[in-house]
Amino acid sequence: MKIVQKTITLKARPRGFHLVTSEILSHLKELKSFHAGLCHLFLLHTSASLCINENADPSVRHDFLAFTDRLVPENEPYYTHTLEGSEDMPAHIKSSLYGQNLTIPINTGQLVLGTWQGIYLCEHRDFASNRKIYVTMIGE
Amino acid sequence: MKIVQKTITLKARPRGFHLVTSEILSHLKELKSFHAGLCHLFLLHTSASLCINENADPSVRHDFLAFTDRLVPENEPYYTHTLEGSEDMPAHIKSSLYGQNLTIPINTGQLVLGTWQGIYLCEHRDFASNRKIYVTMIGE
Amino acid sequence: MKIVQKTITLKARPRGFHLVTSEILSHLKELKSFHAGLCHLFLLHTSASLCINENADPSVRHDFLAFTDRLVPENEPYYTHTLEGSEDMPAHIKSSLYGQNLTIPINTGQLVLGTWQGIYLCEHRDFASNRKIYVTMIGE
Secondary structure: OEEEEEEEEEOOOOOEEEEOHHHHHHOOHHHHHOOEEEEEEEEOOOOEEEEEEEOOOHHHHHHHHHHHHHHOOOOOOOOOOOOOOOOHHHHHHHHHHHOOEEEEEEEOOEEOOOOOEEEEEEEOOOOOOOEEEEEEEEEO | OEEEEEEEEEOOOOOEEEEOHHHHHHOOHHHHHOOEEEEEEEEOOOOEEEEEEEOOOHHHHHHHHHHHHHHOOOOOOOOOOOOOOOOHHHHHHHHHHHOOEEEEEEEOOEEOOOOOEEEEEEEOOOOOOOEEEEEEEEEO | OEEEEEEEEEOOOOOEEEEOHHHHHHOOHHHHHOOEEEEEEEEOOOOEEEEEEEOOOHHHHHHHHHHHHHHOOOOOOOOOOOOOOOOHHHHHHHHHHHOOEEEEEEEOOEEOOOOOEEEEEEEOOOOOOOEEEEEEEEEO
């Protein structure tokens, strides 16, 4: 049994739901040394999320954004946290609704994902910088 | 320390929130060999979810469905991913809002759950097939 | 590699989003003995949640409550689970939307959290008692 930990950085992206499976895997060459285990991805931010959804049709990601922007609207009269921009407080809420951490199985050196599953970076801010993920791989 | 991984299959169910604790446990006889650890359940799909909620009154599961169908409506004019049925895009969104993965503690050969906690399979499609869960048990 | 498990109790709080990082850490002196690992927090309840969000401006927590109470309203005519109080069924739904379990990396004896990240106890009931978290620390 062993543990490998590292911080990886995803490039900055506009507001939206972005398929980042390949970009994450490009940073995790260490996966190959695990026969069986878990890979924990922990996004070190409070206005973006990690989630899993369809890896094929880009229209799914388009509709995620359209729905989520309506679910958590900007400029609600009862918001009091308004100094950092109209999309900041909605970004915090969206971040926790979709969550910032994912645990994915590892088997024979690869992430175990269903046929249609990919990893989304959900960017809820309009002008975000790079996003950092703290990765922990544990297994044998 | 050891790891056991396996894929289990839950029988097909109609759209709704279904209590599946017993069905999952019936596939996890290996739990008995763990004194302490974690059990990670990873649903290999993008239109269903796993979550934890009340294991007693079925009215809770009824109301989860009624609320969730209103939270993420079908046939929104701004949906563009519409070819797979009117409930398909909402199913993707619901899948990520409730999430597809759960980690539950293991102690003395059993899952550690609160008195009122059970595992729900949240089926968001109308005519889904069997649902597969990739299970990783890690511990000692 | 080792595992430490324990149940910790958070004091009762009113309905709201509460920053509990310090209270949780005060119960987890064992973290110091881990060089690298994962800390899994599992809330043993179905009407409260654990999530991660901003640890600084209290207005964020205020707005989380205001938004969440509107997202999942009380007294909806289609609710059938109504005997335990008007906020009970909404509390169940909120509990699963934000989730009851969190996994946080451990490095050099401390939880790895982003600069602005803190742990929230999301209390969805009006008159809740203490809340119990089953903690599993695994690593080396």
